Amino acid sequence: MDHILKINELSKSFGDKSVLDNLSINIERNKSQVIIGGSGTGKSVLLKCILGLMEPDSGEIFFNQQIMDKKNRADIDFHTKIGMLFQGAALFDSLNVQENITFGIKKLESNLVNLTEIAVDKLKKVGLDSSVLYLYPSELSGGMQKRVALARAIARNPELLFFDEPTTGLDPIMADVINNLINEVIEEVGATAITITHDMESAKKIADKISMLYKGAVIWTGDAKDITSSNNPYVDQFIKGSSEGPIKINLND
Amino acid sequence: MYRYIYIIPEAIGRSVLRMCASIGSIAIFFYDFVICLFTPPIYIKSLLSQLVRIGYNSLPVIGLTAFFTGGVLALQIYVGGSRFNAENIVASIVALGITRELGPVIAGLMLAGRVSASISAEIATMRVTEQIDALITLSTNPMKYLVVPRVLAALISLPILVIIADIIGIMGGFVVGTKTLGFIEQSYIKNTLDIIELRDVMSGLIKAAVFGFIVAFMGCYHGYNSTGGAQGVGRSTTLAVVSASILILASNYILTSLVFTN
Ligand SMILES: Nc1ncnc2c1ncn2[C@@H]1O[C@H](COP(=O)(O)OP(=O)(O)OP(=O)(O)O)[C@@H](O)[C@H]1O
Ligand SMILES: [Mg+2]
Numbered sequence: 001m002d003h004i005l006k007i008n009e010l011s012k013s014f015g016d017k018s019v020l021d022n023l024s025i026n027i028e029r030n031k032s033q034v035i036i037g038g039s040g041t042g043k044s045v046l047l048k049c050i051l052g053l054m055e056p057d058s059g060e061i062f063f064n065q066q067i068m069d070k071k072n073r074a075d076i077d078f079h080t081k082i083g084m085l086f087q088g089a090a091l092f093d094s095l096n097v098q099e100n101i102t103f104g105i106k107k108l109e110s111n112l113v114n115l116t117e118i119a120v121d122k123l124k125k126v127g128l129d130s131s132v133l134y135l136y137p138s139e140l141s142g143g144m145q146k147r148v149a150l151a152r153a154i155a156r157n158p159e160l161l162f163f164d165e166p167t168t169g170l171d172p173i174m175a176d177v178i179n180n181l182i183n184e185v186i187e188e189v190g191a192t193a194i195t196i197t198h199d200m201e202s203a204k205k206i207a208d209k210i211s212m213l214y215k216g217a218v219i220w221t222g223d224a225k226d227i228t229s230s231n232n233p234y235v236d237q238f239i240k241g242s243s244e245g246p247i248k249i250n251l252n253d
Numbered sequence: 254m255y256r257y258i259y260i261i262p263e264a265i266g267r268s269v270l271r272m273c274a275s276i277g278s279i280a281i282f283f284y285d286f287v288i289c290l291f292t293p294p295i296y297i298k299s300l301l302s303q304l305v306r307i308g309y310n311s312l313p314v315i316g317l318t319a320f321f322t323g324g325v326l327a328l329q330i331y332v333g334g335s336r337f338n339a340e341n342i343v344a345s346i347v348a349l350g351i352t353r354e355l356g357p358v359i360a361g362l363m364l365a366g367r368v369s370a371s372i373s374a375e376i377a378t379m380r381v382t383e384q385i386d387a388l389i390t391l392s393t394n395p396m397k398y399l400v401v402p403r404v405l406a407a408l409i410s411l412p413i414l415v416i417i418a419d420i421i422g423i424m425g426g427f428v429v430g431t432k433t434l435g436f437i438e439q440s441y442i443k444n445t446l447d448i449i450e451l452r453d454v455m456s457g458l459i460k461a462a463v464f465g466f467i468v469a470f471m472g473c474y475h476g477y478n479s480t481g482g483a484q485g486v487g488r489s490t491t492l493a494v495v496s497a498s499i500l501i502l503a504s505n506y507i508l509t510s511l512v513f514t515n
Pocket of ligand 1: 042045
């Protein structure tokens with residue numbers, strides 16, 4: 001099978017607190033992979049390790065069969081091949097929408113007209129028009145910020161897209177709009193997507209495959225349609241959103 | 254009971270360790286900074302905008318404080334000088350005091366309050382809202398994009414600001430000297446020009462460059478390493494201002510005693 005990303009026995013702890021515990025997962029090319037799991041199970045830490053924002057204690061990450069150590073990451077310009085939608089959008093406050101979207105595009109390669117064109121084109125893909133081009137992030141609503149951030153994430157036509165809780169903090173309708181956008185974008189760009197979420201509606205809508213994280217390891221992986229018939233008590237409890245079951249919430253954690 | 258014997262040595266040990274750790278992390282940050290300073294790309298546009306923000310926008314604050322400092326210096330020297338009938342040294346001491354000492358130190362401290370705080374709050378906010386992570390995922394080195402332009406801008410701005418502060422400070426002394434202390438304008442100016450030498454001004458400007466570096470570097474360092482949300486932003490801002498101020502005063506003493514005593 002063609003795996004764009006392979007993660008082998010990744011471990012990461014902070015002090016004596018183990019967050020990722022020999023986590024392994026393979027991501028199929030051109031599929032939409034969703035990772036679910038409770039708060040504090042290490043989902044964001046996993047993403048940060050993949051992106052190279054955090055150094056894992058042990059384990060390996062392979063991108064297109066190539067190991068992603070510091071040197072290789074720089075050699076292949078890993079970040080130009082990925083796009084990341086941060087949970088809080090993480091738009092640059094001091095730059096306007098156009099500058100935000102085209103930030104990662106090398107200025108030398110394209111003149112100013114081109115940059116504006118690219119920005120308008122990406123805005124169209126996320127359902128916004130050119131009237132927002134020169135607004136600043138603080139002048140946008142939360143939903144619009146997410147969409148601009150999505151436009152920024154796809155601006156370099158990445159092979160691999162990461163979405164960290166794309167629908168958290170949005171109303172259900174806006175969440176659905178974002179879900180649709182993600183589906184369209186994945187189809188159009190032809191990218192592989194890895195999405196972290198607690199939102200089961202969203203997961204069902206955008207996932208080809210779903211994996212569940214518990215205590216820093218993957219405890220279940222399967223096709224999205226099988227999630228309700230997994231016979232895994234952890235998964236069942238999570239999708240039902242019940243406090244009764246094998247997952248115990250430690251309120252002191 | 255015996256347990257309590259250990260409390261004090263333990264606390265001392267812990268704070269010594271913490272101090273060593275932060276000196277180490279500042280050294281690593283400085284090393285990264287130097288590497289980034291000498292490797293492309295250089296973000297000229299953000300350097301220019303930081304020059305405006307750090308340099309140009311600090312003009313009113315520094316001009317005002319320099320003026321009042323020069324004025325009050327004239328008053329105090331007059332009081333002191335008249336105790337041994339040496340009122341005439343007012344012009345000379347104001348000139349030397351401002352160019353060698355008070356110009357750079359006052360400008361440095363004002364910049365520590367104004368610029369360290371705002372740099373650190375800005376970068377810390379970028380840290381907690383993941384904008385720094387976003388920079389990295391967009392193939393931009395935050396050290397080059399954020400830290401280098403700010404530190405360079407402060408390093409360039411502060412000497413220029415100090416030249417202006419020197420002139421305005423001496424003018425403050427002149428205004429007070431001639432308007433309230435009754436000195437004659439021509440002789441005040443002559444006394445000033447007679448005493449000042451190039452090395453007095455230069456020593457002040459070299460200090461200013463060092464202080465400029467300290468101000469921006471401390472702001473960047475504490476902002477960059479901020480943790481713990483909004484509270485962390487506040488904490489890093491305080492740390493930036495306090496550490497920049499202390500380092501300015503300490504390095505001022507060291508520079509003066511080692512290099513500029515003649
Ligand atoms: N920089 C850090 N320093 C210390 N501990 C950290 C750090 N980052 C994360 N952690 C710890 O790692 C654990 C997992 O964090 P992570 O952010 O990955 O959770 P998550 O699964 O993304 O949760 P959520 O769904 O709430 O975002 C948490 O218990 C957190 O306290
Ligand atoms: Mg998270």
